[in-house]
Amino acid sequence: EKITLSVIKADVGGLCGHTSAPEELMDACEFVLEEALDELIIDYYVTKCGDDVDLIMTHQKGTDNKEIHGLAWSAFEEATEVAKELKLYGAGQDLLSEGFTGNVKGMGPGCAEMEFVERPSEPVIVFCSDKTDPAAFNLPFYRMFADPFNTPGLVYDKKMQTGFDFDVLDIYQNKKILLNTPKETYQLLALIGNLETYSVKSVYRARDGEIAATCSADKLSKVGGKYVGKDDPVAIVRPQSGMPSVGEILEAFAKPHMVPGWMRGCHWGPLMPVGEDDANPTRFDGPPRIFALGFQLSKGRLVGPNDFFADVGFDSARKKALEMADMIREMGPFQPHRLSESMMEYSSIKKVLADLEDRFVPNEKHEVVDKLTYDVEDQS
Ligand code: 13P
Ligand code: 13P
Ligand code: MG
Ligand code: MG
Ligand code: MG
Known part of the structure; x- marks a missing residue:
């Protein structure tokens, strides 16, 4: 029987600046995961590294599963509500999409998963x-x-x-x-x-x-x-x-x-x-x-x-x-x-560099080399 281990993370806000995610955010995530225990997931552990909240979950749904990714997304959404209430820095930073579309990949959160016996x-x-x-x-x-x-x-x-x-x-x-x-x-x-x-x-x-x-x-x-x-x-x-x-x-x-x-x-x-x-x-x-x-x-x-x-x-x-x-x-x-x-x-x-673009003038004092080519092949 196969088990899937899913680790899904997101930055939903920091206290203060980008240094740390407070307890309240992990509590909000735990509340959501606790509800899904025995139904969808077998076990979970919530932690944080700096301003990133990490959800460690075990289940039997396989990798890239819509329900598991949806669960993580709702946990981060709940935590984002708390982050906004506390006016944390960068509240909802990694939840860049408006709505969940089935897989957290490419929506901001990061995800590492593996399935094995x-x-x-x-x-x-x-x-x-x-x-x-x-x-x-x-x-x-x-x-x-x-x-x-x-x-x-x-x-x-x-x-x-x-x-x-x-x-x-x-x-x-x-x-x-x-x-x-x-x-x-x-x-x-x-x-x-x-x-x-x-x-x-x-x-x-x-x-x-x-x-x-x-x-x-x-x-x-x-x-x-x-x-x-x-x-x-x-x-x-x-x-x-x-x-x-x-x-x-x-x-x-x-x-x-x-x-x-x-x-x-x-x-x-x-x-x-x-x-x-x-x-x-x-x-x-x-x-x-x-x-x-x-x-x-x-x-x-x-x-x-x-x-x-x-x-x-x-x-x-x-x-x-x-x-x-x-x-x-x-x-x-x-x-x-x-x-x-x-x-x-x-x-x-x-943008800083673009502002300077117009101020560049040709450096005429030096001979302009049309095409500078180096022979980098097989120099050894
Ligand atoms: P994070 O990617 O951890 O949010 O950090 C952003 C940042 O600007 C750090 O200085
Ligand atoms: P122990 O003798 O402490 O069990 O350690 C075995 C081992 O392989 C350590 O790398
Ligand atoms: Mg980041
Ligand atoms: Mg941040
Ligand atoms: Mg971070």
Whole structure:
């Protein structure tokens, strides 16, 4: 019998600014989910990372189910009512469509779901983040499932020796490609090292196609004049028994990496692993952060959670992330702290630049080179 684990998130308002979603919003969501318990869903856990509310739900309706997505949408609508009443910042920020149309994808909320037969013991890890985008998982997914220096189980466990298949999404063109590691490691890295265009959507165990990980990466949809389906992602990973172990999965966050997001969604910054209670991004609206909740599923019941990154074992990762934050903050509005224009999220820099367009004059003192071509082929 198959169980579906759905993690659906939305930013429906912050207290104060974009730093945190207050209890009241989670209470409003819990009220809606409680009503659906036993009827539609088996179990649920509501949490928040920064200003994003995360609904973790188990059920037997499969992925992309209209009733489940509708339930999440109503929970966020209820919470938005509360957010408006409290005049929270950006009330209803991620509910960009007027009415629910059957699937939350492309409507603002982010969604990671997987369906599987519960193993004799079914540990799962749910990741929630704020101030970053789904490509933040490219590097950690690679470390977990393809890097033996992170995951020695790839070397020691016969079940993993045929590797993992990475489902990579081109978010602009809405196309996807499946690549196997270790066979196509270099081709995979050629794509997913580019965080602007490519996002790892899911990872499958190559031996039997069993789903191992998935995140809320989605095509960029234009809703209400804004590109959505992008930021503050969630992910689900299944550890143990022929998958990387819990510790190998968490180890992928022990060496913080730079991700797009942070202030105004316009800056590169280190992804800092924190406990659930420390997910209140504050300094320069950050730094970007992530927490990891471990559950055991028991016939769909969510037993737990275990708040993994609250462990002292991640203290030095936090210290390192803060040092990286100090270092890159010194760049101010200069690249590489600042994102390229095409990646900037909450900014009207294009208008600022458009205003300057007329003031540009030809630089006549220098010889005008008609066509500048570099031979970039095979320079090695
Ligand atoms: P224990 O000996 O604590 O059960 O740990 C087993 C293990 O595989 C840890 O990675
Ligand atoms: P959120 O995407 O978390 O709402 O943050 C927006 C922002 O502008 C942070 O500075
Ligand atoms: Mg916000
Ligand atoms: Mg947010
Ligand atoms: Mg956001």
